Amino acid sequence: MQTSKPKLVVLSGAGMSAESGIATFRGADGLWEGHRVEEVASPEGFEANPELVLEFYNQRRRQIVEAQPNKGHLALARMESLFDVHVITQNVDDLHERAGSSRVMHLHGEIRKARSTQRADMVLDLPGTELNLGDVGPDGAQLRPHIVWFGEAVPLMDAAMDVVAAADVVIVVGTSLQVYPAAGLVGYVPLDAPIHVVDPHTPLEGGGRVELHRCGAVEGLTRLESRWRAEQG
Incomplete structure (x- = not known):
């Protein structure tokens, strides 16, 4: 109709x-909470240090859950x-x-969702604020934040x-x-x-x-x- x-x-x-x-992620110095963008918001950053990237978004997620x-x-x-x-x-x-x-x-993307590192179409709601190394989707692959990172379409x-x-x-x-x-x-x-x-x-x-x-x-x-x-x- x-x-x-x-x-x-x-x-x-x-x-x-x-x-x-x-707060906006990026500060006046161009850093995101003290990190270079490439470290926390790119596929290369996730591959190099997944724990850092996951915790970065866990912190953002905690902030967003508290916001109204x-x-x-x-x-x-x-x-x-x-x-x-x-x-x-x-x-x-x-x-x-x-x-x-x-x-x-x-x-x-949506920070309160996660997706498979192997299948971009496998998107899951996150029940809480934490996404950690070892958390996997139905396909058995590590989950990543459902965020469009720099360099991604x-x-x-x-x-x-x-x-x-x-x-x-x-x-x-x-x-x-x-x-x-x-x-x-x-x-x-x-x-x-x-x-x-x-x-x-x-x-x-x-x-x-x-x-x-x-x-x-x-x-x-x-x-x-x-x-x-x-x-x-």
Whole structure:
């Protein structure tokens, strides 16, 4: 059954989760919690020191389990009463889902899942926060975080392009759109679809169909929700 609601596509990044207390992995020095990216977020790093990589993600997972969806996440979930909402996120946490969003696509994977090191399609929910050396899947192979590491293809990219290409309205929130291939998704937005950019530090300039909201995710998304509810009466 076709929905009659306009299609709202949300492209979310690290700034979306920052207001829930989830710090971005990479610091100002370019290191991830004191580690070079290649050490903890690449297939080569996992092969060289799997214990280090697994513990790195165990720490991130513990942090995410303790975090709660913020008012921006909740506003997006409520927007489903106004729009056919599709969230495409670069974040690996599950805060969109816990807030109530029903259609969420994780471009870079999901930290609360694991997958086989031998079969990329064998993905399992993690019951807790720990994934350790010796934990194996049904195929008997060591499990790894269900994360798209540097140097790996983004398997959901084509599906994300299709979703964006059918958008009536787009929100870009909490991302500088500097990380490819995800940054290229904006190029697939239909020419007649308005784009709302919610980011206090966006390098973009507004004008035309692009409206800038130079503020955090919570403030920007709650404002947009209120505005659209008023417009729809």
